[in-house]
Amino acid sequence: MAGAPAISISGLSVELGGRRILDNLSLEVARGEMIGLVGASGGGKTVLLRTMLGLLPKTSGQVEILGLPLENASPSEVRAIGRRCGAMFQQGALFSSLSVRENVEFPMREYLDGSDRLFRSVALAKLRMVGLTETDAEKMPAQLSGGMTKRAALARALALDPEIVFLDEPTSGLDPIAAGDFDALIRSLHEMLGLTLFMITHDLETLNAVCDRIAALHEGHIIADGPMSTLLQSDHPWLKAYFRGERGRAIQWAR
Ligand SMILES: Nc1ncnc2c1ncn2[C@@H]1O[C@H](COP(=O)(O)OP(=O)(O)OP(=O)(O)O)[C@@H](O)[C@H]1O
Ligand SMILES: [Mg+2]
Structure with missing residues (x-):
């Protein structure tokens, strides 16, 4: 409605x-x-x-x-x-076995039909939007700082252009400046x-x-x-x- x-x-x-x-x-x-x-x-x-x-x-x-x-x-x-709806959870913000980019692509693959190339470029755009780079996109969650993890989780929550x-x-867990x-x-x-x-x-x-x-x-x-x-x-x-x-x-x- x-x-x-x-x-x-x-x-x-x-x-x-x-x-x-x-x-x-x-x-x-x-x-x-x-x-x-x-x-x-x-x-x-x-x-x-x-x-x-x-x-x-x-x-x-x-x-x-x-x-x-x-x-x-x-x-x-x-x-x-x-x-x-997009959600950033308190625990388990990212899938540890997927790269940052794959994490952001995950909801797109679940809900949308599209090519790998399209998913990849949308994921990179979302990551840029939250201040992460193409190099960050290829990192695994264990290689990120706490602040980067939060940004990546936010990019994933935004993956499907939620309302x-x-x-x-x-x-x-972030220092006052990062927060x-x-x-x-x-x-x-x-x-x-x-x-x-x-x-x-x-x-x-x-x-x-x-x-x-x-x-x-x-x-x-x-x-x-x-x-x-x-x-x-x-x-x-x-x-x-x-x-x-x-x-x-x-x-x-x-x-
Ligand atoms: N799946 C579950 N089964 C049984 N009890 C649960 C479940 N999930 C949460 N609880 C219980 O519900 C209560 C509220 O938990 P909740 O995680 O919502 O707290 P919270 O307000 O988010 O706290 P915090 O600020 O520490 O994150 C707790 O006592 C918790 O143990
Ligand atoms: Mg809680």
């Missing part, structure tokens, strides 16, 4: 191993938004991402991606939605491509620099949602501790 939100989640609950991880969670993301999701480690952020992508089963509730309810979707519809890109901790460069890259891609961006991050600088809106996940659902200023003013004890604690305060010192 053309006018539908990019993501619409209502009353979502997910139980894993007998534990309720997500509990009656609702969240809507408009097309073109850049939303950041924060929450305690182990709080269910990655589970939410995997559930939205249809990789984990839900116990109850609705998830609609680009107007299509995952629940009633046929396998071919799920596949069609998968083609319109929504999901990023799980894109700047974790800042990555933030700038994400921002410029967003401006250039008009993507909807859903980003999970603990990096307060990234949240501040990149996201229009922040949603906080606590005890299985969204307890606050709005611009950084709204979250900073919240009286919720967990939010106060998260944003105004020792580490969180750094962001305000910088102002």
Whole structure:
């Protein structure tokens, strides 16, 4: 549906191993938004991402991606939605047995018909877009630095010109300069491509620099949602501790 939100989640609950991880969670993301999701480690952020992508089963509730309810979707519809979404996962960002270029070609080979030459030139264009060279393209993942791995994983998430890109901790493990460069890259891609961006991050600088809106996940659902200023003013004890604690305060010192 053309006018539908990019993501619409209502009353979502997910139980894993007998534990309720997500509990009656609702969240809507408009097309073109850049939303950041924060929450305690182990709080269910990655589970939410995997559930939205249809990789984990839900116990109850609705998830609609680009107007299509995952629940009633046929396998071919799920596949069609998968083609319109790109994801950069927290773990296992790249296939270790494939070169960087082959990693970026992988989703194209899965979804599109095309010649090796075409896939190769599109993959190289995506890699250039994220600041990697033709020499980097022929490297194996083990030969990359952390920052290069993140860029390569982003290029792979962009391989199919997605409408929504999901990023799980894109700047974790990078030094502040590399993380800042990555933030700038994400921002410029967003401006250039008009993507909807859903980003999970603990990096307060990234949240501040990149996201229009922040949603906080606590005890299985969204307890606050709005611009950084709204979250900073919240009286919720967990939010106060998260944003105004020792580490969180750094962001305000910088102002
Ligand atoms: N496939 C699974 N089966 C059973 N339990 C799982 C599964 N995946 C995740 N969990 C559990 O769900 C909880 C939430 O995990 P999740 O990975 O979503 O946390 P997170 O918010 O992404 O944390 P972090 O910030 O550390 O990445 C954890 O207790 C985890 O052990
Ligand atoms: Mg996680």
